[in-house]
Amino acid sequence: MVENITKLKVKLLQAGCCYGQENIVLKGGRFKRIKFPALVGVFQHPKHGVILFDTGYTKRFAEETNSLPNKLFAWMLPHEVAPHQTALAQVQNMGFSASDVKYIIVSHFHADHVCGLSDFPEATIVCSKDAYANIRDIDERKALQQGVLTGLIPEDLEQRVWLYDGDERVKSMAYRPFKKVHDLFGDGSIVLFPLPGHQTGQIGALVQSEKEPMFLIADACWLSKAYKEMIMPSSLTKFLISDFKAYEDTLDKLNQFYRLYPDIPMIPSHCLETINRFG
Numbered sequence: 001m002v003e004n005i006t007k008l009k010v011k012l013l014q015a016g017c018c019y020g021q022e023n024i025v026l027k028g029g030r031f032k033r034i035k036f037p038a039l040v041g042v043f044q045h046p047k048h049g050v051i052l053f054d055t056g057y058t059k060r061f062a063e064e065t066n067s068l069p070n071k072l073f074a075w076m077l078p079h080e081v082a083p084h085q086t087a088l089a090q091v092q093n094m095g096f097s098a099s100d101v102k103y104i105i106v107s108h109f110h111a112d113h114v115c116g117l118s119d120f121p122e123a124t125i126v127c128s129k130d131a132y133a134n135i136r137d138i139d140e141r142k143a144l145q146q147g148v149l150t151g152l153i154p155e156d157l158e159q160r161v162w163l164y165d166g167d168e169r170v171k172s173m174a175y176r177p178f179k180k181v182h183d184l185f186g187d188g189s190i191v192l193f194p195l196p197g198h199q200t201g202q203i204g205a206l207v208q209s210e211k212e213p214m215f216l217i218a219d220a221c222w223l224s225k226a227y228k229e230m231i232m233p234s235s236l237t238k239f240l241i242s243d244f245k246a247y248e249d250t251l252d253k254l255n256q257f258y259r260l261y262p263d264i265p266m267i268p269s270h271c272l273e274t275i276n277r278f279g
């Protein structure tokens with residue numbers, strides 16, 4: 001562990017949202033349509049500039065899903081994003097330009113996490129080796145089955161990517177119960193965690209904010225109640241989840257982490273209540 005941890009200014013944004021049934025994401029949940037915001041984390045690092053965690057929705061989602069077969073995706077997950085809600089518009093509103101964003105941590109390549117990647121052409125894209133291998137050279141049909149819209153992936157991804165677990169600088173750290181956890185800048189400010197299951201190679205980030213550390217857990221579950229009470233989603237989500245067994249294993253690790261470190265907020269990317277509480 002690092003002795004003098006660098007603290008970051010952290011802001012949690014909501015870049016659009018989609019709607020779905022609670023009982024789909026929580027087995028035994030209410031038969032109620034709820035709002036799932038698309039989280040974007042903005043971290044200001046004193047040495048490494050502005051860093052984003054995912055990029056949420058932009059109008060590219062509608063453009064990429066305006067005809068079949070991609071349209072099926074938009075029907076299944078109705079979404080909303082106003083121009084002022086995109087990650088770029090909100091980052092500019094904070095006083096930064098697109099080129100101030102030096103890194104984007106991509107938790108996974110589902111469309112609602114990567115719509116804004118092309119708005120930050122100078123940023124290095126941080127993702128896991130497995131996530132990159134999964135979407136590199138993927139064909140359109142296979143991509144759609146996995147919730148990936150290939151038109152949202154920047155064409156120069158290969159030149160811009162930095163691979164976690166595929167780079168000799170990656171050193172494993174202990175952070176029970178997770179293994180192969182990586183300190184991104186070696187200063188303790190952002191630690192990357194493997195959270196496989198929801199999609200191949202998904203990662204989360206433990207961020208040292210000035211106020212308190214917080215753990216962004218991406219789509220390892222949709223609502224906080226899931227890791228707190230160890231509630232799996234409905235089996236109807238199986239078509240969305242790349243590895244159901246790995247999903248359960250990751251959720252179990254998050255449940256253990258929650259019990260070991262109860263003071264660290266754990267924030268799923270689509271849990272409105274948790275994002276509002278800590279954003």
Ligand SMILES: [Zn+2]
Nearest residue numbers: 110112219269
């Ligand atoms: Zn998502």
